[in-house]
Amino acid sequence: MNYRDLKLSEKNGLPTWDSLMPVVLKYLSDKDEVLKKKIDFDVANLLELPDELRNKASDKYPDDILIEGRVGWAVSDLFIGGALERPARGVYRISDLGKELLDLDDSEITIEKIHSLPAYKAHRKELAEREKRANLETKGDYSKEKNGVIDELSEKTTSYNNEIATNLLRILQESKPTFFEHLVVKLLIKMGYKGPNGSSQITQRTNDGGIDGN
Numbered sequence: 001m002n003y004r005d006l007k008l009s010e011k012n013g014l015p016t017w018d019s020l021m022p023v024v025l026k027y028l029s030d031k032d033e034v035l036k037k038k039i040d041f042d043v044a045n046l047l048e049l050p051d052e053l054r055n056k057a058s059d060k061y062p063d064d065i066l067i068e069g070r071v072g073w074a075v076s077d078l079f080i081g082g083a084l085e086r087p088a089r090g091v092y093r094i095s096d097l098g099k100e101l102l103d104l105d106d107s108e109i110t111i112e113k114i115h116s117l118p119a120y121k122a123h124r125k126e127l128a129e130r131e132k133r134a135n136l137e138t139k140g141d142y143s144k145e146k147n148g149v150i151d152e153l154s155e156k157t158t159s160y161n162n163e164i165a166t167n168l169l170r171i172l173q174e175s176k177p178t179f180f181e182h183l184v185v186k187l188l189i190k191m192g193y194k195g196p197n198g199s200s201q202i203t204q205r206t207n208d209g210g211i212d213g214n
Contacts, residue, residue, distance in 0.1 A: 013188075025102055025109070036092060039071065081115070
């Protein structure tokens with residue numbers, strides 16, 4: 001695939017991140033599970049970019065290769081929209097929905113299309129509710145003076161934490177019951193709850209809808 005066939009940024013001539021969404025889907029269409037870093041690297045290589053553009057780094061962060069970062073943004077939106085699945089940390093695969101999207105023309109796999117998907121709408125709704133709750137918690141604290149950079153960093157941190165919490169909730173909802181049980185037992189251990197001899201384990205499933213562990 002030649003990068004010139006994609007929508008290009010006027011600023012640096014690189015493909016825009018949204019134009020990379022169909023490329024990511026096609027790359028994953030015949031694969032099982034792929035590490036995120038490998039997706040970023042391989043898709044960037046598929047674009048037939050000249051070395052100057054392929055290796056162009058961020059002015060602020062010299063170790064960050066711009067095109068690989070843009071592939072990462074495409075992966076993120078596709079995941080939020082449900083076109084990709086994340087079976088393990090840092091690992092992705094195409095979902096049934098993603099395979100359906102491949103029936104569309106590349107020009108139809110747009111930001112608007114992905115953002116109109118039910119999973120993406122649910123994600124944005126949950127995120128908005130979290131941010132609303134966070135704003136309500138600080139509203140009315142008139143003794144708190146605005147402090148420029150500190151206040152801005154606080155807002156960005158809250159927004160980031162809300163994004164992480166929303167993504168984590170989705171992963172837990174989609175995980176297998178056994179994964180959730182192991183996670184709960186590990187959390188209880190971190191909180192100091194252990195068995196009489198200081199051990200803990202997952203017990204045989206009882207099919208009562210509860211968590212089987214001690």
